Amino acid sequence: MIYSEPKFLPGGDRFVLIEFGNEMNLELNFMAQGLATAIVEQKTKGIIETAPCFASLLVHYDPDQISFKELQKEMMALIRALGPSDDIVLDSRLFYLPTMYRDPWTRACVEDYCNKITKKELDPEFIARINGLADADQLVRVHSGTEYWVASLGFWPGLPFMMALDPRCVITAPKYNPPRTWTPQGTVGMGGASTAIYPVATPGGYQIFGRTPVPIWDTEKRFPVFHDSIVLFRAGDRVKFVPIGKEEFDFIDAKVKEGTYVYNVVEYQKFSVRNYKAWVNILDRSKRF
Amino acid sequence: MIEVIKPGLETSIQDYPGRIGYWAQGFPPSGPMDSWSFRLANLLVGNPGEAAGLECQFVGPTLKFHAARVLAICGADMKPTLDGKSVPMWESIAIAAGQTLALSFAALGARAYIAVAGGIDTPPWLGSRSTFHKAGVGGMEGHALKAGQAVPVGKGEGKPGRKVKPESRPTLATDRVWTVEVVPGPNDDWIDDAGHERFLFSDWKLSSKSDRTGFRLEGPQWTFTDKATNKAPEHGSEPSNIIDQGYPVGAINLCGQTPIILVNDGPSMGGFINPYTVPSAAFWKLGQAKPAEILRFKSVSVEEAQALRGKIDDICSESSVI
Numbered sequence: 001m002i003y004s005e006p007k008f009l010p011g012g013d014r015f016v017l018i019e020f021g022n023e024m025n026l027e028l029n030f031m032a033q034g035l036a037t038a039i040v041e042q043k044t045k046g047i048i049e050t051a052p053c054f055a056s057l058l059v060h061y062d063p064d065q066i067s068f069k070e071l072q073k074e075m076m077a078l079i080r081a082l083g084p085s086d087d088i089v090l091d092s093r094l095f096y097l098p099t100m101y102r103d104p105w106t107r108a109c110v111e112d113y114c115n116k117i118t119k120k121e122l123d124p125e126f127i128a129r130i131n132g133l134a135d136a137d138q139l140v141r142v143h144s145g146t147e148y149w150v151a152s153l154g155f156w157p158g159l160p161f162m163m164a165l166d167p168r169c170v171i172t173a174p175k176y177n178p179p180r181t182w183t184p185q186g187t188v189g190m191g192g193a194s195t196a197i198y199p200v201a202t203p204g205g206y207q208i209f210g211r212t213p214v215p216i217w218d219t220e221k222r223f224p225v226f227h228d229s230i231v232l233f234r235a236g237d238r239v240k241f242v243p244i245g246k247e248e249f250d251f252i253d254a255k256v257k258e259g260t261y262v263y264n265v266v267e268y269q270k271f272s273v274r275n276y277k278a279w280v281n282i283l284d285r286s287k288r289f
Numbered sequence: 290m291i292e293v294i295k296p297g298l299e300t301s302i303q304d305y306p307g308r309i310g311y312w313a314q315g316f317p318p319s320g321p322m323d324s325w326s327f328r329l330a331n332l333l334v335g336n337p338g339e340a341a342g343l344e345c346q347f348v349g350p351t352l353k354f355h356a357a358r359v360l361a362i363c364g365a366d367m368k369p370t371l372d373g374k375s376v377p378m379w380e381s382i383a384i385a386a387g388q389t390l391a392l393s394f395a396a397l398g399a400r401a402y403i404a405v406a407g408g409i410d411t412p413p414w415l416g417s418r419s420t421f422h423k424a425g426v427g428g429m430e431g432h433a434l435k436a437g438q439a440v441p442v443g444k445g446e447g448k449p450g451r452k453v454k455p456e457s458r459p460t461l462a463t464d465r466v467w468t469v470e471v472v473p474g475p476n477d478d479w480i481d482d483a484g485h486e487r488f489l490f491s492d493w494k495l496s497s498k499s500d501r502t503g504f505r506l507e508g509p510q511w512t513f514t515d516k517a518t519n520k521a522p523e524h525g526s527e528p529s530n531i532i533d534q535g536y537p538v539g540a541i542n543l544c545g546q547t548p549i550i551l552v553n554d555g556p557s558m559g560g561f562i563n564p565y566t567v568p569s570a571a572f573w574k575l576g577q578a579k580p581a582e583i584l585r586f587k588s589v590s591v592e593e594a595q596a597l598r599g600k601i602d603d604i605c606s607e608s609s610v611i
Binding site: 011058064153175200 | 309310311312313314315316415424425426472473520521523524526532533534535536539540556557559563566567568569570591592594595597602
């Protein structure tokens, strides 16, 4: 549900979690990002930084400058001024991300898990089956058939948590239990209704079925897109996975290694919640790609 | 320049308050775990409290100084010696070129802090020199010190013989028991009354599987309210699962039945509840607690936690130096 009034949940002496509701719903994330944007624009005194997540916004504040009570008052004023979420318009870049679905690396990773930890159905086939898709080929069509909304970054620096914007492409998957001990860098996977990309090789719990050769973080700033931040994405960006084959993967991988890869980013668009909702309302959700 | 002869168990460059402003990208603050001792060490040598220094964990390093320097050691007692002779802590001392400083096992406390006049001068990364081991950034090449490394030091002249007033020093527990303040929330309403009582009135053993990312605690079972056990499947299958949310630094993060205190290098978000949060004023106790020692938790309000923080900030000033 979406709460009629957001909840202010204290996190010690310098954090507060502002919870807008308790479900996975794009609307709640729009509200969290709308508030984060308003805080930056209003330069609210005493706020050090914010971090949006699916249904909430974490606020880090300086108690020497603003008390918990004052903070609640200021935040409520900003939330009221935001109005209905329909009015929220956010800067939103679109990234085209070449991705090899059903690639040999994630397959080897899943097979390694089956051999060493516990047997399981291969991830693409498993997700297709539990979502009522014909086969793993349809999983690729459905998963790559939508833009993804970057709801938040976290768990690992630069790791994006994304939600499908096209309701016809919404699929879900349970997490691994127990988790994997390793995941290849650039792996694309999902858990719950969220899709993520692993910035580096780390343990993980998402079902995995693809890999991008394009780095999503770069501590050495070798590419101009990392000039302002070593992390590729920020909340409110959109990502479109572009299916590629092995040859294209190797070609891009080589370009990345020699430092000549050109990131494909569209930077002129804004995301209007009203326009988005109007579009969603005319879709026939019973049909998949 | 300081030459690392022996690195110690995990000696890392940290500054205060660390790498702030990147939580939304997933970067933790890092920084010293006991910032009370850390700031006092800096003040003794004439640095701002924020300047980069060394955090030494459990076993300290052996360091050779290639130029004369003033330094100070605060925090855990690692029996520091200079060319084999004992030197005082909580006091600035002069070191001649060529002398060797050695710290050994922490006899009391867990983390000692070495501040050098002028501060450690490694290149800042995202605005901070603090080491974030997990991602290999900050500090010396992104990790704890290694033997043979040359640690650069900035320009600065300190005065030897400056001491921290005894009453301004943190009192390290000698009985291996620490009383740590906690503020209820953000997700305290997921735990039932019996669960809260068990948390607040039980001894919690600090697990050896703890590091600067998280402090694991061993203790009794948790029990939950209806909110945790009767919820939409998108929260996850365990009672302690919740739709991914931002984590406050200091959150007591309940992974299944294991509470993990998310400390300086911890994750910024995830899908577990945080029934309590350790406020910044109690972090020095976490920094000085050794594995297998006991933590007991004391519930305080947001305002009380903020008042405690103010008190420590006041202590970390020139007024504490004689």
